[in-house]
Amino acid sequence: MIKQFLAGLAVLAGTSPVALMAQDDIEGQIDALLAEMTLEEKVGQLTQYSSFWDATGPAPQGGEQEEKFEQVREGRVGSMLNVVGRDEVRAVQELAVEDSRLGIPLIFGYDVVHGHKTIFPIPLAESASWDIDLIEQSARIAAVEAAAQGLNWTFAPMVDISRDPRWGRVMEGAGEDPYLGARIAVARVKGFQGDDLSADDTIAATIKHLAGYGFAEGGRDYNTADFGTVTLHNVILPPFKAAVEEADVRTAMNSFNILNGVPATGDAYLQRDLLKEAWGFDGFIVSDWASGREMIDHGFAAGPRDAAELAIEAGSDMDMESYIYRDHLAGLVESGAVDMAIVDDAVRRVLRVKHELGLFKDPYRYVDDPDQEDILMSPDHRAVALDVAKNSIVLLKNKASLLPLKGGEKVALIGALAADKDTPLGNWRAAGETGTAVSVVEGFEAAGVSFTYREGAAVEVGEAGFPQPVVVNTTDRSGFDAAVAAARKADKVVLVLGEDGLQSGEGRSRSDIGLPGVQQELLEAVHAANPETVLVVMSGRPLILDWADANVPAIVQAWHLGHESGHAITSVLTGDHNPGGKLPMSFPRSVGQIPVYYNYMMTGRPGPLENEVFWSHYNDLPNTPLYAFGHGLSYTGFNYSGLEITQGGRSVTVSVTLENTGDVAGTEVAQLYLRDPVASVVRPVRELKGFEKVMLEPGESTLVTFELTDAELGFYDPYGNFKVENGDFEVYVGGSSAADLGGSFTWSSN
Structure with missing residues (x-):
């Protein structure tokens, strides 16, 4: 027993067990424990x-x-x-x-991804809030609830950058940008781990998946990935590095994909050279589910024994459900194929995190208090979930100010998802109970909106629960006539369409990311009956909304918002909450455009060239996305003016005046983008390097200031070396990545 063992150590140390447990010398305690462990116990x-x-x-x-x-x-x-x-x-x-x-x-451990019992918006939706404090608070509540149920480790946050919305796991990340992704990664880790990991309401976080998982070819989950080292160091790795260096994340998970032909679980460069040595990570790495054994399928390992040797040598410390360490690691050490020092280092890392969690002082610290579970789904937690949900909604389009709805209007509420109490919970709903979300119908009822509800067309799913497959090609049009009739009689239509909660997430890649089933037909039929149509999109990824953008006057991106979904959506539609969300991922015009993202590299033939075909473009489609990264409208207007650039010492200050030009209070996310037009490595046309979320009353203005230092001006070369080069820079500030208010400066480190 642990107390008996500690008593034995206490005799060796010449002190009492209580004093030994209270000592700050964790490494000394680990040394003593390692000395007592057999090889089998270490494995x-x-x-x-x-x-x-x-x-x-x-x-x-x-x-x-x-x-x-x-x-x-x-x-x-x-x-x-x-x-x-x-x-x-x-x-x-x-x-x-x-x-x-x-x-x-x-x-x-457990997948506490976007809430535990109280379900928050999916991470991609939370990222659309661009509210770092709210995101940290969401993770904090998830940790408190998970800890109340005995858990002390989450396999979150996923910090993979991805540019392909076909990949189902975009719902679990922060989108396409490394700067925003890094800020959010730090916030989520801090939320889970708190200020004191040994407290009984904090849990260890896991950054995943190291590295490049979000670049799966074709957006097909578990597929191979291929990218250059400039992309690796400048796009993929920054959120991982920030989580280690700024938030002291305690665990990391390797990924299923290969990098330069080497499966991540067997990649010493990623795990040892970068994570553990260059970044100073002293927590432990856990493999993804069976990824150690899967190196055999990759064609990298000859068998389970070979896979075990490759994984432990590369720095993968803990094996999740692969059994390769259990069955082969001891034999590898005994044969001399694996040095005991490597095993000891891995064990030390695991024991260190257990010590930091306080488990050696009290193994039952997470299960002792019978009142802990009283906090699950508490009113305070649901209030925060509502706040996060409202701030995650993005107003994509609002022609002729069709929104917000006005009192006295007769509204036809159409779409099976409007009454769905399960879909808003999204994927990775942890311990959340099926069918417990507030639906839009319930939200309308609670707010006193005068409406008539019609289902229209269902989104069929397989048997409820993970990991059952989802059926996306329903042909049921039985509700069309009733929906169209209701639309004709209404002043306005609110049509709720999109994806079921299990149509995105792990293993949920889609080749066609339009509205599933016959929902597009329903949209067109309802719009023809009443052009005053508001489209509310529930989805776990950007969908193809080109027809809707061309025809529907108002479009609201509502994602999968968690337990308080219906109240949040209703609040935005009625104007009780002025939307301020901004897209963390570009929306493509068609699948053929993918990948489309804002921070692309300029080609040698950028164009456009008039009356000329030999430049980089499509013959049938603009190069630009349908909705740009950072895009999001409000019920008020914002004006940017007076951009000033001031250099001093080792930094550049950029300031701009932001004014609310409308009649209602609103929140704007002011975004700063940088371009390095000439460098030793080709740089993106724009890169997000700062943002500030600002609330302004009607007619109010404020000065928004950004500071650029070496961290923002520099970049990584193909070999992973960070460089800051002298030269000219361009800067743009505005409400999206398409900002046109700009200036320039010349940087010199001399």
Whole structure:
């Protein structure tokens, strides 16, 4: 037992067990523990299993289940995932602490991605708020609720940058930009880990997936990825690096893809050279689910034993559900193929995080308080979820000020998703209960909106729950006539269309990202009956909305907003909340445009050239996205003027006057973009290097100031070296990446 072991260590150390546990010398305690561990017990700390039995029920009998049960009792398991609830966690923890020889506690992990019991907007939606404080608060509440159910580790945040909305996991990230992605990565890690990791309401965060997972070819999940080192260092890695250096993230997860032909789980450059050595990361790395064994399928490892050797040598510390360490690592050490020092380093990293979580002082610290679960889905938590949801909504279009809805108007509310209480929860809903979101119908009812509801066309899904497949090609048009009739009788139509909550997420890639099923037909039929139509889009990714943009006067991007979805959407539609969200990802005009993103590199033939075909373009489509990165409208207007650039010392200050020119208060995200037109490595046409979220009353103006330093002016060369070069720079400030208010300056470090 752990107390008996500590008592033994105390004798060696010449002090009491209590004093030993209270010592700050964590590394000394780890040294002493490592000296007592057998090779099998060390391998156990590097082995993670998913939940394999009802922990509060009888022990499993026979087969692999019983074998895993016994391994926990023997101290040959270091972590469990998907064990949720105080009673469940305690039961498994007791096996490890009370029955194993050394009593080393387990660490319990779970996918707490956008809330735990209280479900918040999906991460891509939260990123549209551009509100760093709110995003951190969302993660803080998720951590508090997860900890209340015995969990102390989350496999979040996903900090992958992606430019392809076909990839289902764009819903789990912060979009296409590394600067915004890095700011959000730091906020989420701080939210999960808090100020004191040893507190019983904080959990260890995981940055994933190292690296390049979001660049899967064709947007097809788990597919191969191919990109250059300039992209790696300047686009993909910045959020990972920021999370390590600015937020001290405690764990990282490697990815399924290859980099330069090497699977990430076996990539020493990523895991040892960069993460652990160059960035000073002293937490531990966990493989993604079975990614160690999958190196065999990649054609990189000859078999499980080879995969184990490649993974541990490369720096992958803990093996998730792959069994390659469990079955082969001890033999590799005994044969001399793997140095014991490498294993000890991996074990040390795992034990260090367990110490930091306070598990050695009290293995049951996350399950002791019977009142902890009272905070789950508390009114305070739901109030924050509502605030985040409202701030995540993006007004894409509002021709002739069709929105907000006006009192006394008769509204036809159409679309099966308007009454859906499950879809708004999105994917990765953690411990959230199915069918518990506030629907738009319920939101309208609560707000007293005069409306008639018609389903129109359903979005069919497979059997409820992850990971059942989703059926996207419904042909049911039975509700069309009733929907069209309701539209004709209404003053305005609110049509809620989009994706079911399980049509995006892991394994949910789509080749056609238009409105699923017959929803496009419904949109066109309803619009023909009543052109005063507002389209509300629920989705986990940017969809193709080219027809809607050309024909529908008002479009609201509502994502999957979590438990308070219906109230948040209603608040925006009625004008109770003035939308201020901005897109964290470009919306393409067609699938053929993908990838389309704002921070592209200029070609040698940029054009446009009049009456000439030999320049980089499509014959049938503009190069620009339908909606640019950073785009988002308001019910008021904002004007940018008086841009000034001042140089002094080692920085450049850029200031601009921002004015609310409308009749209502509103929030604007002022964005600064930089261009380095001539450099030793070709730089993007624009790069986000600063943003400020500002609330202004009607007619009010304020001075918004940005500071540019080496961190913003520099870039990484193909070899990963950071460089700041002298020369001319262009700067643009405005409400999106298409900002046209600009200036220039010359930078010299001399």
